[in-house]
Amino acid sequence: MSDLLERLRTGLPAEALITDPDVTASYAHDMASFCEAGTPAVVVLPRTVEQVQHVMRTATELRVPVVPQGARTGLSGAANASDGCIVLSLVRMDRILEISPVDRIAVVEPGVINAVLSRAVNEHGLYYPPDPSSWETCTIGGNIGTASGGLCCVKYGVTAEYVLGLDVVLADGRLLTTGRRTAKGVAGYDLTRLFVGSEGSLGIVVQAVLALKPQPPQQLVLAAEFPSAAAACDAVCRIMERGHTPSLLELMDRTTVRAVNALASMGLPETTEALLLCAFDTPDPAADLAAVGALCTAAGATEVVPADNPAESELLLQARRMSLTALEAVKSATMIDDVCVPRSRLGEMLAGTAAIAERYDLTIGVCSHAGDGNTHPVVCFDHTDPDESRRARESFDAIMALGLELGGTITGEHGVGVLKKEWLARELGETGIELQRGIKAAFDPLGLLNPGKLF
Amino acid sequence: MSDLLERLRTGLPAEALITDPDVTASYAHDMASFCEAGTPAVVVLPRTVEQVQHVMRTATELRVPVVPQGARTGLSGAANASDGCIVLSLVRMDRILEISPVDRIAVVEPGVINAVLSRAVNEHGLYYPPDPSSWETCTIGGNIGTASGGLCCVKYGVTAEYVLGLDVVLADGRLLTTGRRTAKGVAGYDLTRLFVGSEGSLGIVVQAVLALKPQPPQQLVLAAEFPSAAAACDAVCRIMERGHTPSLLELMDRTTVRAVNALASMGLPETTEALLLCAFDTPDPAADLAAVGALCTAAGATEVVPADNPAESELLLQARRMSLTALEAVKSATMIDDVCVPRSRLGEMLAGTAAIAERYDLTIGVCSHAGDGNTHPVVCFDHTDPDESRRARESFDAIMALGLELGGTITGEHGVGVLKKEWLARELGETGIELQRGIKAAFDPLGLLNPGKLF
Missing domain, CATH: 3.40.462.10 (FAD-linked oxidases, C-terminal domain)
Known part of the structure; x- marks a missing residue:
């Protein structure tokens, strides 16, 4: 434990680390407070990609689980801490890096609040549709992790349809750039889409290229x-x-x-x-x-x-x-x-x-x-x-x-987290779960990223 | 070889097998005729899911590579045969199983021609947008395998955005159902999207649930x-x-x-x-x-x-x-x-x-x-x-x-196949390719499905 803190401190400023148990306890769970949650060892609030890489390298070296978090507005316990974990909160990485009306994209860090982005793109005559009920507080990173929906989906679809490209820090600290800034692209398996809705179990999203629509008339x-x-x-x-x-x-x-x-x-x-x-x-x-x-x-x-x-x-x-x-x-x-x-x-x-x-x-x-x-x-x-x-x-x-x-799914937009793990297995069946585990192992062989979620 | 044919015959009618070298040679490649192509051992034309499962079980037992094909209108050699392979042509599985105007979906077999589906849904006031130039001859299964685009994409997006659910025969013959018939769903990693554009390297699509739009006014x-x-x-x-x-x-x-x-x-x-x-x-x-x-x-x-x-x-x-x-x-x-x-x-x-x-x-x-x-x-x-x-x-x-x-991709809609393998590695980088290979290994550990394509 003291080893963990010492190693984290070598690559993080003091203000990025929270160890006071009274404070770290408040990071223990998302809005699904009735779901099981452990006690984090430390809460880390990085501001840069390099700091996230340092956290993941440290976690890998010391075999410490990492639970990524946005604004913890999720409803399935996907952001709930496990005992002794590093809670990796991305809320301070909250810059909007680019808005392009010609390319109809925004490039953002994961901690940007959904409503902040929505208003910023409105000023350019653009529209970022995904609007979960928590849109005034939830983060884009959390939306990506849980593949959020909202009221607009019936016409505009869900978060997944607006994520074109991602920068992701992998479990071992390597940085992966996946997807694109272009309207189309079919170069290899769609890793970008795989990260959307993966509830932080495959990597840490540190930057996203989002597709935008022209702003429609007021409804x-x-x-x-x-x-x-x-x-x-x-x-x-x-x-x-x-x-x-x-x-x-x-x-x-x-x-x-x-x-x-x-x-x-x-x-x-x-x-x-x-x-x-x-x-x-x-x-x-x-x-x-x-x-x-x-x-x-x-x-x-x-x-x-x-x-x-x-x-x-x-x-x-x-x-x-x-x-x-x-x-x-x-x-x-x-x-x-x-x-x-x-x-x-x-x-x-x-x-x-x-x-x-x-x-x-x-x-x-x-x-x-x-x-x-x-x-x-x-x-x-x-x-x-x-x-x-x-x-x-x-x-x-x-x-x-x-x-x-009735031919439906156990979750339309809230995700699986810890709340619906057993039910995911029922919906996907043995073969489906086996393949999901295979993918998880390819990305996170040590099982350090958000363990105990999904399956 | 004779062993292969014998085993295939135990689960397939005679008319589903082509062994005449003059005929099988015509299945050797897609429209990228200048790309390398091998000589198939046999061409199989199944009509049922069970027949596809039999083919894959046989291929796994005998360690024979399988190259799935639609109408071979691809432009990157993704459907090109490898020496001694089974060419698995899905063109005879060409039934439209369901069109639902309320749910705005169609359920189809992979061999349905794009234009046939488009016209069939038009009769219900519906619209299936993806329209590659080859739409009068190409199949939905091929469109899914290569994640086809077309002229309509600027407004309506690409094939990937219309594939809600899939039935897929895996390399070992098991049948996987993935995705949904519903408008939304976030149960686990998005395996459906992973198959789209995977060029037949992860499994054989034998059924698809496709999203439809209301038919727009004539342009x-x-x-x-x-x-x-x-x-x-x-x-x-x-x-x-x-x-x-x-x-x-x-x-x-x-x-x-x-x-x-x-x-x-x-x-x-x-x-x-x-x-x-x-x-x-x-x-x-x-x-x-x-x-x-x-x-x-x-x-x-x-x-x-x-x-x-x-x-x-x-x-x-x-x-x-x-x-x-x-x-x-x-x-x-x-x-x-x-x-x-x-x-x-x-x-x-x-x-x-x-x-x-x-x-x-x-x-x-x-x-x-x-x-x-x-x-x-x-x-x-x-x-x-x-x-x-x-x-x-x-x-x-x-x-x-x-x-x-210029910040673009080597392929917007034609895919990688054999044509752009080296370039895929340049675009994705070492880490990206390693993860792609990891996914491939999780789905097809023996490497039997369309070997030599993508990477």
Whole structure:
């Protein structure tokens, strides 16, 4: 231990090392606080690539595990410390190195906050779409590690689709440059994509080339009330089947709507069973919303309210964005699931989740990126009640089992971390896991990078 | 050899095996006929997944290399046979298994022809964008293996972005299902993406889930004449910088324009130095073309001609699509390069290519996916002239060196195959190649799948 600190100090300034146990303890876990987490030996906050290389060389020499971290807003424990590890926090490597409107790329360090980048590129008329709910605090490095999604995915896709190239410090301290600055490129296996969503288990991302889009017109939102989740899902299918491309297509169930009203008096319609939000950022969003409104009515909507202006639209989005926080206030604890199914099966997924809530006698609020078939069932429970806690855990698993049954995945955007390790094995099967381990061994033969995550 | 055939016959119908050397010889190489190619021991044409598994099990037992093939329209020799190999042609597995307008996916076997799929999904109001020049003959499996691009990439991206899930027969015959049918998913390392562009070296794709887009309005094309390549590249930068999203942005140099006229009397303007084609498939393409036309004029265009109707547009596209064929007719042989640079460096790339043509005293016609910075310099030479052949080869390499110098890649969409193996190592560096080999070893420890390709 003292050997570790001594060796780290040879290549790092004093301010880059935190050893005070009271402080290092605060780096022990991400937002999945209920997942197991160990006690770090030291927290390192490098500012340069060379410093990261020094940390990894030291870790390799001394066989010390390394847990990379961004802003620790993850929801699966992927950033949780293991006992005696080096926590490698990249938050101080937070420079935007380049924004090119002609090449439509940004080059950034991993600690840049998502919202900071988004605003910076906006000033150049550009748009960085990935927008996880935590976008005001989460880092690009964390987004890359967990392959984050967000509200915009139904039109713009996920983080993976915006990562063109990476500089990565490997487990042994070597620096790898992979991918490109170009719009296209097929030179060899796509290592860049392999790092995206690898939860820090293959290398430490120290720089990223990100693709940007031209900034679209401001989106306009419509809210539609439905008498049942089934009717709302029918509307979602009709909208997508007709070839519409909304910039957002979100569904809040009654539990979520009530929770949001309780938290912030948003005045959402409490009597509705399902509230669908749809937006367009097209040249004529009002026309697109009118067409979608008609489809909603045909599917049984009792009320269709298009926003008249961007301010009204923003209010509706705020309601949606605070859903998880609002549901967290329902009981003393929550477990947030993240099952994604083919959108044609969304109705079955929601009906099945309601049945699970009833079977386990629990409150489960569901907000969904409906256009993507990605549901976030939030199991609300009293963590001081052992029986309720057990039922919560069982319902959480039942929801994932249902997702797989419907041809879906156990995680649409939150990742595996420690939370869903067992379930990853179920989804991928023996052969899949064996190949994943083979890749891990090729990159990190000593198993030092974020051990105990994924599989 | 007779042992190999005997074993293959135990799991394959007679019609699935070709052993006549005159016929198997025709499977020896793809369109890169000037690359080295061996003599296959046998050509196998399976119709089922089980048959593919039988082939791979047999190959593993007997340690026989396997070269997977689609329609052999590749341009880098990735489908070229090695001596004594099994050529595994997937062209008879050509069923479209499912098209879902709600989920916006198609499920297909690898032998489906790109154009057949494109037309089939059109009938459902859907669009499968990847459109390599060979789209009327090339297969989806080949497109996946080589990560094909096309004219649409500037707006719609490349094949990789449309592959959601794969069924893959591994080297030892095991069947792996990877990826998803869902819009999103982050369960483990992205093995699906790893197979895309792997040129058959990691496994045999036997089924694919492809993402589809809603069918856009028919595109309208504009042609602009420029007095220099530099001015045309300036226009390209202005168009992209202003936030336009053309569905096509192509550049033909004078050599290409003349070659096309010579081949098909297309009436293209022969006096121009650079002909830029730009298209939009937006709701109001004429308005977008007018804006782009103004930018072209500002950049020095001497003539800007928007097409009045889809028929005129189609004619301009036909001219572009026949560019390679036309350049092939200039001399007895051609070598087609595929360097992609950041679009801000496209002008330097074209100027440098012209200088290379002069230095080596060669005709090099260049057509470019200009919006992507992806150039196809076509070196035209007399293959019976040893000195000219040597200069052609040297100029081909000089073009790749220039691309790397400008921050680009040696291959934007044609792949590595045998043609660019040495150059892949230069682009990726020692560490990159070592990791690529590590991945290869994890999937194919005996090195039986398409040996001698990539690295």
